[in-house]
Amino acid sequence: xxxxxxxxxxxxxxxxxxxxxxxxxxxxxxxxxxxxxxxxxxxxxxxxxxxxxxxxxxxxxxxxxxxxxxxxxxxxxxxxxxxxxxxxxxxxxxxxxxxxxxxxxxxxxxxxxxxxxxxxxxxxxxxxxxxxxxxxxxxxxxxxxxxxxxxxxxxxxxxxxxxxxxxxxxxxxxxxxxxxxxxxxxxxxxxxxxxxxxxxxxxxxxxxxxxxxxxxxxxxxxxxxxxxxxxxxxxxxxxxxxxxxxxxxxxxxxxxxxxxxxxxxxxxxxxxxxxxxxxxxxxxxxxxxxxxxxxxxxxxxxxxxxxxxxxxxxxxxxxxxxxxxxxxxxxxxxxxxxxxxxxxxxxxxxxxxxxxxxxxxxxxxxxxxxxxxxxxxxxxxxxxxxxxxxxxxxxxxxxxxxxxxxxx
Ligand code: C5P
Numbered sequence: 001x002x003x004x005x006x007x008x009x010x011x012x013x014x015x016x017x018x019x020x021x022x023x024x025x026x027x028x029x030x031x032x033x034x035x036x037x038x039x040x041x042x043x044x045x046x047x048x049x050x051x052x053x054x055x056x057x058x059x060x061x062x063x064x065x066x067x068x069x070x071x072x073x074x075x076x077x078x079x080x081x082x083x084x085x086x087x088x089x090x091x092x093x094x095x096x097x098x099x100x101x102x103x104x105x106x107x108x109x110x111x112x113x114x115x116x117x118x119x120x121x122x123x124x125x126x127x128x129x130x131x132x133x134x135x136x137x138x139x140x141x142x143x144x145x146x147x148x149x150x151x152x153x154x155x156x157x158x159x160x161x162x163x164x165x166x167x168x169x170x171x172x173x174x175x176x177x178x179x180x181x182x183x184x185x186x187x188x189x190x191x192x193x194x195x196x197x198x199x200x201x202x203x204x205x206x207x208x209x210x211x212x213x214x215x216x217x218x219x220x221x222x223x224x225x226x227x228x229x230x231x232x233x234x235x236x237x238x239x240x241x242x243x244x245x246x247x248x249x250x251x252x253x254x255x256x257x258x259x260x261x262x263x264x265x266x267x268x269x270x271x272x273x274x275x276x277x278x279x280x281x282x283x284x285x286x287x288x289x290x291x292x293x294x295x296x297x298x299x300x301x302x303x304x305x306x307x308x309x310x311x312x313x314x315x316x317x318x319x320x321x322x323x324x325x326x327x328x329x330x331x332x333x334x335x336x337x338x339x340x341x342x343x344x345x346x347x348x349x350x351x352x353x354x355x356x357x358x359x360x361x362x363x364x365x366x367x368x369x370x371x372x373x374x375x376x377x378x379x380x381x382x383x384x385x386x387x388x389x390x391x392x393x394x395x396x397x398x399x400x401x402x403x404x405x406x407x408x
Contacts, residue, residue, distance in 0.1 A: 003181045010079060010106045012378065013053070016045025017161040018090035018170035023048065025089055026056045027172040027342030032177060037079060039063065039108050042090055048133060065107040065386055074108060080115040087180060088112075090127030090170045093138050099124075099150070100141045114407035122150045123183060123357035130166030149401040153179050164376055178225075178247045182261065187231035188399035194227040195271040196220055197278035197312065199239030201257045205304065208370050210329070214364040215279035217241035219332075222391035223275055224249045229397050235271070238261045250325030257281055257309035264312055268319075268327070273398060275330040276313040317351045328353065330394075343374045354401065356394065373397060 009029055013022050029036050038053040038061045052405035060069075067075045080086065088095065088108070095109070099122075104110040114120055121154040124145070132138060133155060142152050153176065156169035171179070197218020202212045217238060225246035225327045234249045237260055244253045252267070254260045268274070283306035293302050313331050320327035329352040333343045336359065343357030357372040371394065372382040382393050 001388065003031035004029060004184070006114050007034045007084045007184065008037070008082055009034050010083040010111065010179075011057070012039050012086055012088040012091075013038065013040045013044035013048070013051075014092045014095040014108065015041060016088060016090040016092050016170070017047060019044055019047035021170055021173055022089055023052055023056055025176055026053060028173050028177045029087075029180070030057065032181065035059075037062070037083070039079065041095070041106055041108050043094075055334075060109060065110050067107070067217065067348070076104075076110040076114045080111040080120060083115070083120050085121040085180075085183070086112060087123045087125070087176075089125035089176060091124040093126075093132045093135075093141075094144065094206035096124065096126065096138065096141045096145060098352055100144055111257045117149065121183065123180065124150060124152045125170050126152065126168070127170030128157050128168045129160060129162050130164055132170045133168035134166075149329055151183060167339075175247060181392050182229040182247070185226075185229035186396075188396055189273070189402075190231035192227075192232040192272045192402070193270050194224075194232040194234045194273040194275065195237070195264060195267050196224045196227065196234065196275045197237045197239075197260060197280075198224065198403065198404045199243075200243040200279050201260055201281045201309075202255050203257065203281045206290040206291065206293045208292050210265070211281060211283075211285070212240070213279050215252060215334075216365040217239075217243050217270075218365070219358075219363070219369060219387050219391070220275075220369065221246060222387040223277060223394065225388065226395045227273075227275075229392070232273070234277045235267045237267070237278075237386060250294060257284065261310045261312045264316060265300060267345065268316060271327060273328045273330070273402070274313070274320075275331045275398075276316075278312070279334060280312060281309055283307065289365055303330055306392060311350070313352065314350045316338035321351070328398065330354045334363070336361055339375045340374075340379060343372060344379075345361035347374050354398065375401065 013019050036057045038057050040063045053061050070078055098109050102113050104113045155167050155173050157167045159165050199217030200213045200215040202210045204210045221243050224234050226232045228248045236249050236251045252263045254263050286305040286307045317329040331348045331350045331352045335342045339357045343355050347355035355374045363369040368386050369384040373380040382390050
């Protein structure tokens with residue numbers, strides 16, 4: 001992916017042991033398509049050398065406001081104006097205090113103050129000891145910086161270099177990368193609460209066997225990530241899959257269709273959008289055996305009786321309509337043939353405004369997909385692309401329809 005293609009980022013390092021993670025972050029930003037100009041404070045140079053960051057970024061590192069390489073001798077003006085964002089990682093407690101007061105006695109803080117505030121975002125990745133992070137002065141500074149329009153990313157929790165355990169670690173480079181990518185996505189779902197189901201369900205036959213399907217959950221997880229990037233609060237109800245939870249998404253793990261319905265109903269009251277990507281088992285064994293069903297050597301096979309599972313999507317769409325509640329419901333159809341006709345029929349049967357068709361065998365477990373969107377005005381194709389790219393496009397399509405006032 002090239003999610004940061006065309007973006008120019010000033011990566012600022014301030015004094016903290018997390019400087020070692022900034023090297024990996026620099027590399028990750030560049031791999032994602034960004035160009036990176038590193039600026040370091042004198043304290044940061046105590047932890048990592050400019051040589052490392054120069055090699056990784058492919059640009060000489062700046063650390064002094066008196067750097068004579070700029071013909072104008074004003075690096076704070078030039079470097080801050082050409083950036084899409086200044087990302088300070090790690091950002092120390094002391095540096096946040098400086099930013100708060102608009103101090104500008106070295107290059108990095110000078111650049112933050114001199115940047116055109118409406119065009120160049122300021123993103124901070126705090127990193128410090130847990131007591132320093134919890135201190136009222138730091139928390140006050142964070143609140144004020146956010147009120148001033150600065151984006152302050154979360155801190156991680158766990159073992160700290162000082163030997164203590166708690167909140168204040170800098171996020172991992174992969175987490176910061178996801179947050180930076182999300183920052184640049186359009187915020188088309190601000191104020192919405194999106195509930196997503198994903199993955200297969202597993203219907204027990206006995207304690208060691210069950211019925212499931214080949215759904216990987218990747219499409220639903222990508223949709224949850226895209227909805228979060230678009231500014232929504234997101235709850236992801238996931239069947240048994242081993243995928244990483246997208247950043248900032250609340251995840252509820254379930255096993256069976258009945259568990260999934262329960263989890264969805266628990267969260268539905270505050271949801272404004274419901275996207276059902278899960279491949280829910282249509283049937284479950286009428287009775288799951290308490291003990292493992294044994295072969296008895298006679299060649300006799302067990303016979304299974306099935307009952308139909310609840311239709312989660314249809315249930316939610318119907319109850320929202322019954323309560324005249326604004327819940328925009330989106331269904332998925334994984335078909336093996338006749339996608340258009342089957343998806344149209346499914347849209348009517350489920351009673352949802354938008355039905356997204358895909359060819360199941362061509363997408364299960366894959367990283368890419370192609371989608372066919374069916375709504376009241378017809379069909380629209382989203383051509384084959386990665387699931388995350390398609391998820392972002394689908395979120396935009398949903399946002400357009402919500403804005404136009406279409407409801408379940
Ligand atoms: O009926 P079918 O399984 O083909 O419908 C697919 C759509 O309905 C998907 O959006 C799926 O998540 C949803 N569904 C559901 N509960 C079921 C079966 C399907 O929510 N029991």
